[in-house]
Amino acid sequence: MMLFIVMLSIFGLIGLTTGLTPYYSRKSTQFGVSLPAALQTGNQIKLYQKQFFIFHLIAVAILSVPLYFICQMDYLVMVQWGGIYLVVGMLALLMMTSFLFLHMRKKVLTLKSELPKTELESAAQEIVVDTAYRKRRLVVPAWLMIVPCLFIMLFTLVMTYENYDRIPELFPVHWGVDMTVDKYAEKSILSVLAVPAFQLVLLVVMYLSNLSLKKAKQQVSSVNATASVEKSQAFRFAWSVYQWFMLIALELLLVKIQMVMIFAEMSINFPLFIIAFCVIFIGSGLFLSFKYGQGGERYQLKKQLKEEKYNTIVHYDDDAHWKLGIFYFNQKDPSLFVESRFGVGMTTNMARWETWAMLVGLIVIILLPVLLIN
Numbered sequence: 114m115m116l117f118i119v120m121l122s123i124f125g126l127i128g129l130t131t132g133l134t135p136y137y138s139r140k141s142t143q144f145g146v147s148l149p150a151a152l153q154t155g156n157q158i159k160l161y162q163k164q165f166f167i168f169h170l171i172a173v174a175i176l177s178v179p180l181y182f183i184c185q186m187d188y189l190v191m192v193q194w195g196g197i198y199l200v201v202g203m204l205a206l207l208m209m210t211s212f213l214f215l216h217m218r219k220k221v222l223t224l225k226s227e228l229p230k231t232e233l234e235s236a237a238q239e240i241v242v243d244t245a246y247r248k249r250r251l252v253v254p255a256w257l258m259i260v261p262c263l264f265i266m267l268f269t270l271v272m273t274y275e276n277y278d279r280i281p282e283l284f285p286v287h288w289g290v291d292m293t294v295d296k297y298a299e300k301s302i303l304s305v306l307a308v309p310a311f312q313l314v315l316l317v318v319m320y321l322s323n324l325s326l327k328k329a330k331q332q333v334s335s336v337n338a339t340a341s342v343e344k345s346q347a348f349r350f351a352w353s354v355y356q357w358f359m360l361i362a363l364e365l366l367l368v369k370i371q372m373v374m375i376f377a378e379m380s381i382n383f384p385l386f387i388i389a390f391c392v393i394f395i396g397s398g399l400f401l402s403f404k405y406g407q408g409g410e411r412y413q414l415k416k417q418l419k420e421e422k423y424n425t426i427v428h429y430d431d432d433a434h435w436k437l438g439i440f441y442f443n444q445k446d447p448s449l450f451v452e453s454r455f456g457v458g459m460t461t462n463m464a465r466w467e468t469w470a471m472l473v474g475l476i477v478i479i480l481l482p483v484l485l486i487n
Contacts, residue, residue, distance in 0.1 A: 122391070128206060133166060137403055145218050147431065258319065261361060262315075262361070262364050281300065284298060312364055319356055321475075323357075325458075326353050329451055330451045344412045348408055366390070441464075
């Protein structure tokens with residue numbers, strides 16, 4: 114029953130989070146399509162959002178049915194097939210989401226193409242650029258992420274060194290969905306450093322994510338520009354704080370995993386702990402998504418702000434630069450980070466060489482802990 118609850122919770126959280134994505138995406142870029150004001154709040158777009166959400170509820174319900182029958186099998190067979198189906202089910206859900214997104218995107222593009230040309234031209238507006246934007250407190254300072262993590266990694270290294278003799282010659286490195294050990298590694302100086310290496314990988318990934326919030330290109334509306342700038346700032350700082358808490362929590366979780374490997378004892382109920390961990394952070398992410406929306410669009414300011422004048426540039430429809438509505442490719446844009454078109458967060462300009470260098474670097478450092486274990 115515990116296995117069924119764990120896997121059902123995973124499917125449910127992923128399906129719910131993905132299905133709600135259109136609701137906290139920008140109104141002006143639904144399903145990766147740049148929309149004029151005439152369509153942003155139209156009934157047809159609302160219908161597409163509702164259909165996207167309902168589909169995910171149905172998909173999760175269908176994918177959860179085999180879980181019930183798997184959990185009726187003998188224990189060893191259940192554990193084996195449960196792990197396999199968990200991976201297969203998540204891949205199936207991802208594929209269905211991708212096909213549905215492209216289907217909805219095609220519908221929105223058709224809807225947009227049916228608008229009169231004069232209405233599309235009149236929908237063009239000015240985009241505001243705040244030249245002092247980078248001087249604001251946009252994210253948690255980098256040192257506040259790096260320093261605590263380095264101390265945690267140092268503690269992990271010292272603890273490992275001091276207790277090296279206590280580590281068994283074959284120590285656990287992987288647990289099944291029921292938290293029984295299903296893989297061991299031979300003890301060596303390199304293999305016991307796998308967890309500190311994971312901690313380093315995590316720090317690098319979260320640092321880059323925080324950097325993207327700081328450096329991403331502005332997307333500020335010309336309608337009440339001052340409020341739009343404030344909302345954008347609040348959005349970036351809130352998500353940066355969220356990432357900071359998640360980083361520290363994950364680093365400490367890795368310390369606990371290293372202690373389990375060294376002392377060969379599980380002092381907490383890991384399945385329940387992992388479920389609670391996922392619920393807290395996914396729930397917090399959903400809360401921030403609906404409170405702020407993409408770029409702070411949904412955020413309600415506590416006070417009315419006096420309008421100020423900013424430098425402006427002419428708005429243009431950049432759908433041509435968004436491949437499949439999610440991949441940004443613009444050789445003329447010097448920006449490395451831009452706001453995602455679907456959901457919340459940032460993405461990269463795939464036309465920049467720095468993006469590919471960063472991806473290769475991430476792949477290399479992610480493979481490092483795996484190589485150490487093996």
